[in-house]
C-alpha cells in the first residue's frame with residue numbers, strides 16, 4: 243500500500259505526516275546522504291513514516307530544503323548541511339548513501355567535484371559504517387553498464403564505459419564506489435548493499451534538472467519545442483520514484499549483499515516517449531531534433547530477475563500512471579515559479 247500512495251505526505255494533527263510508533267529495539271538511526279534531493283527526499287518520507295530516526299546529510303548542490311522542510315522540527319528528524327567529501331562523525335545503524343548529482347548537466351558541471359563526491363565521499367561513508375558497525379547501501383546506477391553490449395542488462399554484465407569521456411566522472415565514479423563497497427566488505431566486514439538504479443522520475447525532480455522526463459514535461463506544458471537529442475531511437479526504461487523507494491527499503495532490509503538492478507523494464511525509444519508526454523499533456527509543442535550528446539548509451543533496460551527472487555520486489559506503477567502524477571507535480575511547480583501554462 244505504501245508504494246501505491248499517490249501523495250507522499252498527508253498532514254496529521256501535529257502538522258506532520260503521521261509516523262509509526264516503533265518499539266525502541268526496532269527504531270533505527272538512519273543516515274540518508276543526498277536526502278534533500280529528488281530520490282533522497284522521497285526515501286526520507288518513507289523512513290520517517292515507518293517510525294525511524296532520520297538524519298539527512300546534504301550540501302544542497304542539487305537538493306532543495308523545500309524537499310524536506312515538512313519534517314523540520316520533528317523529534318525523529320535532523321538535517322545536517324554538509325559535504326560527504328569531508329569526514330563526519332555520527333552514530334547511526336544504517337546509511338543510505340545517495341549524495342551525488344545524477345543529471346548529466348549537473349554531474350558534468352564540475353566533473354572533478356563529481357568524481358571526488360563518488361570516491362572520497364563514499365570512502366568517508368564506508369569509514370563511518372566501519373567505525374559504528376552500520377549497514378550501508380550505495381545508490382549506484384545503470385550507467386555502470388555504459389553503452390551496453392547485452393540487452394537487457396543483468397547484474398553479472400561488467401559493462402562498456404568510456405573511461406575518459408564526459409560521462410566518465412559519473413560512471414567511473416560509481417564503478418569505483420562499488421569497488422570500495424566490496425573492498426570494505428571483504429577486508430573489514432562492512433555489511434553492504436548496492437542498488438543499480440535505472441532512470442527514475444516523479445515528484446521533487448528539480449524543474450531545471452535537465453533530465454529527459456523533466457525537460458519533456460516542462461517543454462510540453464509550456465508548448466515549447468520538445469528537444470530530442472539525436473534521432474530519438476535510443477531507448478530508456480523509466481520507473482516511478484515510489485517503486486524505487488520501495489526497492490531501496492526492501493534491499494536494505496534483505497539479506498542479499500550483491501548488486502541489484504532496480505528499474506522498470508518498460509522500455510521506450512526517446513522519440514516515442516516524447517509523443518507519449520505530448521499526448522498526456524495535450525500539448526501543442528513541436529518535437530525537434532538537436533545534435534546527439536557524446537557517448538549517449540544506445541539502449542537501456544533492466545533485467546529484474548534478481549530483485550524479484552532475492553528481495554521480493556518488482557515495480558507496481560505503470561509509466562503512464564507515474565507520468566500523470568508527475569505532470570500534475572510539474573504544473574504546480576511552474577505555477578509556484580510564476581510561469582504561465584498556456585491553456
Ligand code: NAD
Nearest residue numbers: 276278279280281301302303304305325326341342439442
Ligand atoms: P539529485 O541531484 O536530486 O540528488 C542528489 C543529492 O545529493 C542532492 O540533494 C545534492 O545536493 C546532494 N549532493 C550532491 N553532492 C553532494 C556532496 N558532495 N555532499 C553532500 N550532498 C551532495 O539526484 P537523484 O536523482 O535524487 O539521485 C540520488 C542518487 O541516486 C544519486 O546517487 C544518483 O547517482 C542515484 N541515481 C539516480 C537515478 C535517477 O534516475 N534519479 C538513476 C541512477 C542512480
Ligand code: UDP
Nearest residue numbers: 328329330331332365366367368369370373
Ligand atoms: N571517516 C569518517 N567518519 C567516521 C570514520 C571515518 O568520515 O566516523 C572517514 C575517515 O576520515 C577516512 C575515511 O572515512 O577518511 C575512511 O576511514 P577508514 O577508517 O576506513 O580509513 P583510515 O582513516 O584508516 O584511512
Ligand code: UDP
Nearest residue numbers: 346453454455457469470471476478512538
Ligand atoms: N534526452 C533528450 N532530450 C532531452 C534530455 C534528454 O532527448 O531534453 C535524451 C538523452 O540524450 C538520453 C535520454 O534522453 O538518450 C535520457 O537522458 P537523461 O539525461 O534523462 O538520462 P541518462 O539516462 O542519459 O542518464
